[in-house]
Amino acid sequence: MATQGHDWLTESSDMESLLRVKELEEQQRALLKSTICAFNQLLDLRDLNTGVHSTRLAEWAVRVARKIQLEETDFYQLEVAALLHDIGKIGVPDAILKKEGKLTDEERALMNKHPEYSWSILRLFPGLDKASLYALHHHESYDGTGYPGGLKGEEIPIGSRIVSVIDAYDAMISNRCYRKGLLHEEAVRRLNAGSGSQFDPLVVQAFVEIASQEIQEVFAATGSSPAAVI
Numbered sequence: 280m281a282t283q284g285h286d287w288l289t290e291s292s293d294m295e296s297l298l299r300v301k302e303l304e305e306q307q308r309a310l311l312k313s314t315i316c317a318f319n320q321l322l323d324l325r326d327l328n329t330g331v332h333s334t335r336l337a338e339w340a341v342r343v344a345r346k347i348q349l350e351e352t353d354f355y356q357l358e359v360a361a362l363l364h365d366i367g368k369i370g371v372p373d374a375i376l377k378k379e380g381k382l383t384d385e386e387r388a389l390m391n392k393h394p395e396y397s398w399s400i401l402r403l404f405p406g407l408d409k410a411s412l413y414a415l416h417h418h419e420s421y422d423g424t425g426y427p428g429g430l431k432g433e434e435i436p437i438g439s440r441i442v443s444v445i446d447a448y449d450a451m452i453s454n455r456c457y458r459k460g461l462l463h464e465e466a467v468r469r470l471n472a473g474s475g476s477q478f479d480p481l482v483v484q485a486f487v488e489i490a491s492q493e494i495q496e497v498f499a500a501t502g503s504s505p506a507a508v509i
Contacts, residue, residue, distance in 0.1 A: 337362040339445045346485040357438045360413030364442050367396025391426050394418050413438030422476045440479040444486050
């Protein structure tokens, strides 16, 4: 009887420990989610265009991933990367970040550091290794002429290739204080022109299909006009 009682106490203690571990894991996930949301809010405060832009990209990124049949296990990493790929811009001075004219070579070099800044921030969070790499390489070009690593083709992480396409499209169609957003038709033309050089052709094809199907909603979110739609 004593042995049975001891076994019951041991099992009870093990169950309590397991429940406590699960509780702590859930708290950690909730904290990470809150932190990611807080960082996105920080982007919104830093640059009123960037925060909303990043939220839109996070939604598009997952939809492109589904369309090209990526593993669902990577969706979360991709969503975080799309949401916070520009977090490194908090390290870029306003005089450069919000400059209306052409950047000097020195200013461009500093601006081009923002993916590395994003990586240095995201890599500090446990479990976001892929997300940090996706953010680091979102300005690589498919032909190897991008930065910071000069990666080419499938050397570039697929998450980075997705963010690159949707980031470029969203930037082209969005209104800025110094210019009006492009028409959907022109933005798509530029994506297609860069397919195989700047952009992954598979990602371009998948995203253009998504954007063209939802053009009215897309332009309502950016505050611009779709005008000519292909």
